[in-house]
Amino acid sequence: MKTEVISTVEQPEKGALRGAALIKKGELVAFPTETVYGLGADGLNGQAVNKIFEAKGRPNDNPLILHVAEKSAVRALWKETPPLAEILTDTFWPGPLTLIYNRSAAVPNEVTAGLDTVAVRMPDNPTALALIRASETPIAAPSANLSGRPSPTTAEHVLLDMEGRIPLLLNGGPCRFGVESTVLSLVDKPTILRPGAVTKEMLEAVIGPVALSGSILSPLLAGEKALSPGMKYKHYAPKAQVIVVSGEAAACAGRILELYDKMEAQGHICEIAATVQTIAYYQGKRCSLMGDRENPATLCANLFSLLREMDKRADVILSEGVEATGAGLAFMNRLLRAAGFCIERV
Ligand code: TXA
Numbered sequence: 203m204k205t206e207v208i209s210t211v212e213q214p215e216k217g218a219l220r221g222a223a224l225i226k227k228g229e230l231v232a233f234p235t236e237t238v239y240g241l242g243a244d245g246l247n248g249q250a251v252n253k254i255f256e257a258k259g260r261p262n263d264n265p266l267i268l269h270v271a272e273k274s275a276v277r278a279l280w281k282e283t284p285p286l287a288e289i290l291t292d293t294f295w296p297g298p299l300t301l302i303y304n305r306s307a308a309v310p311n312e313v314t315a316g317l318d319t320v321a322v323r324m325p326d327n328p329t330a331l332a333l334i335r336a337s338e339t340p341i342a343a344p345s346a347n348l349s350g351r352p353s354p355t356t357a358e359h360v361l362l363d364m365e366g367r368i369p370l371l372l373n374g375g376p377c378r379f380g381v382e383s384t385v386l387s388l389v390d391k392p393t394i395l396r397p398g399a400v401t402k403e404m405l406e407a408v409i410g411p412v413a414l415s416g417s418i419l420s421p422l423l424a425g426e427k428a429l430s431p432g433m434k435y436k437h438y439a440p441k442a443q444v445i446v447v448s449g450e451a452a453a454c455a456g457r458i459l460e461l462y463d464k465m466e467a468q469g470h471i472c473e474i475a476a477t478v479q480t481i482a483y484y485q486g487k488r489c490s491l492m493g494d495r496e497n498p499a500t501l502c503a504n505l506f507s508l509l510r511e512m513d514k515r516a517d518v519i520l521s522e523g524v525e526a527t528g529a530g531l532a533f534m535n536r537l538l539r540a541a542g543f544c545i546e547r548v
């Protein structure tokens with residue numbers, strides 16, 4: 203299969219119409235969102251949804267998010283509307299917040315992997331919204347990477363993983379946030395299953411106390427049940443070994459330099475993911491700027507593309523860790539998974 207690429211940077215509508223024609227035929231279309239690129243299919247067509255799992259090599263017990271283009275479209279997908287949903291959608295939609303609640307009969311089993319609940323979000327991206335509207339159906343979409351690889355934040359990343367596996371890619375340029383949406387379950391008390399750009403603090407300002415699922419910063423214990431099935435799989439992993447050193451900036455930099463020299467002496471090729479606070483320490487070493495420790499959203503925005511880039515040059519990636527609050531929680535959640543939880547605190 204040849205993968206057609208249409209740029210939607212200037213005119214989302216034209217590409218969206220071509221995409222919608224494929225979605226309506228039960229085919230797959232990769233498209234940009236404000237978080238990462240998605241791999242979309244008609245979310246009410248179980249056979250079309252199955253093609254997503256095939257193209258990604260995704261385990262079929264891992265449910266998908268339905269993407270809508272109007273806030274009101276969620277009503278047909280949930281059994282009833284939970285009390286907190288309205289204020290959350292009014293505040294954060296369109297945007298990087300996915301809400302989970304009991305599903306309606308309209309949602310096929312293929313989307314929910316047999317669960318009684320369904321995840322829904324309204325993306326904040328002109329191409330995504332135009333595609334969903336023209337398709338006249340909710341679009342089921344996971345991130346458009348091969349299962350286990352870092353999520354794609356540019357059309358080039360999507361092509362590297364998906365070329366020849368899908369008929370169409372809509373290229374809307376790089377994604378703004380760079381990490382996937384916050385996933386919030388409203389089934390019982392509000393609980394974050396996956397942190398993202400809509401932070402715990404932002405949610406609490408609107409709805410009061412929000413719980414964090416236990417496995418956000420630690421691996422699942424043997425026998426522990428994943429609240430969000432996606433959390434149990436190895437994720438976001440480059441081929442290189444990722445080592446995280448967490449702590450105050452200067453201490454992190456000192457330890458990273460020690461590890462760099464030690465591992466290079468052992469024959470490894472290392473690269474450091476640096477921050478504006480520490481890059482001066484790494485002069486003469488292989489390193490790339492990831493962002494600003496004081497503004498972890500900048501670290502999120504670059505993390506996945508930097509992991510892919512550094513993976514081409516190094517077999518050991520040394521990264522600083524930051525405090526897991528605000529946007530730092532989403533950053534540490536993705537980084538620790540990419541590192542297989544290999545972290546040293548200094
Ligand atoms: O930003 C995003 O959310 C991107 C863009 C494309 O929208 N999508 C995305 O999808 O990250 P995916 O499939 O890579 O991640 C969805 C996560 C998985 O961890 C999955 O297990 C969880 O949401 N999930 C989906 N439905 C669920 C449900 N009913 N209950 C619990 N977890 C669910």
Ligand code: MG
Binds near residue numbers: 344345353
């Ligand atoms: Mg994913």
